[in-house]
Amino acid sequence: MTGRRVAGVVGIAVVVLFAAFWIGATILLFGDENPDRLQDREWVAGAEARCAEARDALDRLPQARDAVDLVDRADQIETATDVLAQMTADLAVSTPSGDDGELLGLWLGSWDQYLGDRQVHAEALRAGEDRQFRVSVERGEGVDALLDAFADRNRMPSCGDPLDIG
Known part of the structure; x- marks a missing residue:
């Protein structure tokens, strides 16, 4: 050589x-194991089922992008936000304790922020401001990305950002 x-x-x-x-x-x-992976896989299965139920309810609603004017669009966003708020409230009630509960507390906190962002957007539409939907940033990322990442890591695809505002 x-x-x-x-x-x-x-x-x-x-x-x-x-x-x-x-x-x-x-x-x-x-x-x-990913540190964001929940150990209580029964809870995960129940959460995915509850989120899928909420997604089905959203699919039955008129889509915000099909609204006839800004006020109609705001109404549609608020109706969909109510569905998501009920979903997250149901998930919060069933949250396990321990490490899983801590992780879920952070994730549900991101959901609260995201729901608040949706409400702010609806209010802006009602005020005549036709603008793009903006999400808050937490820990260096948009809350929508945090919702999706946690849902993906835990195999809860229906529990991420519904992408319904458009």
């Missing part, structure tokens, strides 16, 4: 060993 070839093999071996070290260290230190 030439010196150049040996250096290449050694370089590749170093990269592979470095990657293996960090993968092993990450699994050892943090486990192979």
